[in-house]
Amino acid sequence: MQKTVAILLVAGLIAGCMGSSAKNADSSQPGKLKILATTQMIADAAGQIVGEDAEVDYLMGPGVDPHLYQPTPQDRIRIQAADVVFYHGLHLEGNLHEIFEKMQSSGHKTVAVASDIPEEQLLGWEGGLHDPHVWHDVTLWRRCVQTMADALIEQDKDHADAYRTRTDAYMKELDELHEECRTRVAEIPAGQRWLITSHDAFNYYGRAYGLSVAGIQGISTESEAGLKAITDAVDLIKKQQLKSIFPETSVPRAAIQRVADDSGASLGPELFSDALGGPGSGAETYVEMIKTNTDHIVGGLNGDPANE
Ligand SMILES: [Zn+2]
Known part of the structure; x- marks a missing residue:
């Protein structure tokens, strides 16, 4: 009752x-x-x-x-x-x-x-x-x-x-x-398999599908990006000559934007890290979210102009 x-x-x-x-x-x-x-x-x-x-x-x-x-x-x-x-x-x-x-x-x-x-x-x-x-x-x-x-x-x-x-x-x-994720990520040239994002949400993705991963803000979004994290990311992008890095839908993009500006890498499309997307986002379900992220990552790191 x-x-x-x-x-x-x-x-x-x-x-x-x-x-x-x-x-x-x-x-x-x-x-x-x-x-x-x-x-x-x-x-x-x-x-x-x-x-x-x-x-x-x-x-x-x-x-x-x-x-x-x-x-x-x-x-x-x-x-x-x-x-x-x-x-x-x-x-x-x-x-x-x-x-x-x-x-x-x-x-x-x-x-x-x-x-x-x-x-x-x-x-x-x-x-x-x-x-x-x-x-x-x-x-x-x-x-x-x-x-x-x-x-x-x-x-x-x-x-x-x-x-x-x-x-x-x-x-x-x-x-x-x-x-499908394994097959798609294998399309990225080996030296370009680096996933740089706003916060460290993609370590399991990297381990499962064969990418190295760096998040600028750490694993929780509670801490803000430090200057060292930003300069380390810029150095890494220049060394690896990475074409794209990725903002996330649930994290403010100031820090990742700065890394893009300082390194010359493109800011790729937003990844869905910790939340699904709304109607029309292409990430309304878990399966769609993983597929859309994978499309964005593969396209961005391959320098596909459709992603820029
Ligand atoms: Zn998270």
């Missing part, structure tokens, strides 16, 4: 004032499992698994930086009202981590989707933490999708078979995507 009241309250609070991220809340259907994801990438994966059998919503829309995201009072209500909450974990959502850990310990179904990736496959970060940007390696994201599917199958047994069938189909799509 208490939960019903909370859901109605949520629907009333956010109807009409929060745009697309609240699209499911005001058409809440009784009986359907309610899933809330932090990022749109996670919501996309959950939607692939559940189809129309459950409701999926998310907190962070297109272009929102998860490292810096501050939960609103409405977010807290939505989190409490959901049957299943999926967050990324690995400290990606720097300001939400504590809320989720508390909920987990109080028995709420709250799942960190990256939690089943074996530690030896994770890259390090400062302070003994791990680099959270695992989704840029499709094989690691596949593991996250499996973790979501396992949780949903356990939570919603009536739809378990349908969830398994959809998950299997989606996994095949991810396997093809992984192979």
Whole structure:
């Protein structure tokens, strides 16, 4: 009973004032499992698994930086009202981590989707933490999708078979995507396989698909680019004679613009690092995001004029 009241309250609070991220809340259907994801990438994966059998919503829309995201009072209500909450974990959502850990310990179904990736496959970060940007390696994201599917199958047994069938189909799509990325990146001449971006979101992408990577702002966007990081990047670009470097949709572009100006490299098209894109962006789903990033990276480093 208490939960019903909370859901109605949520629907009333956010109807009409929060745009697309609240699209499911005001058409809440009784009986359907309610899933809330932090990022749109996670919501996309959950939607692939559940189809129309459950409701999926998310907190962070297109272009929102998860490292810096501050939960609103409405977010807290939505989190409490959901049957299943999926967050990324690995400290990606720097300001939400504590809320989720508390909920987990109080028995709420709250799942960190990256939690089943074996530690030896994770890259390090400062302070003994791990680099959270695992989704840029499709094989690691596949593991996250499996973790979501396992949780949903356990939570919603009536739809378990349908969830398994959809998950299997989606996994095949991810396997093809992984192979496509490997093939495409191999089109870049070996000496040009350097990916320089605003912040260090692409270390897993580089490891999986064969590029060296440098981010000007480090792994979290909390710290600003230092002068040394900028001059190091300029030196590297000149030494490797790189044609393009890449801004990101969720990070201000002042620092990367300066590196482009000082090095003579082109500023390539924006990459989708930590958030999907809005309608018409070519990155409305996870699969589209990875394909679009790969197109931009391959085109930019090959000096394809269509990318400039
Ligand atoms: Zn990031």
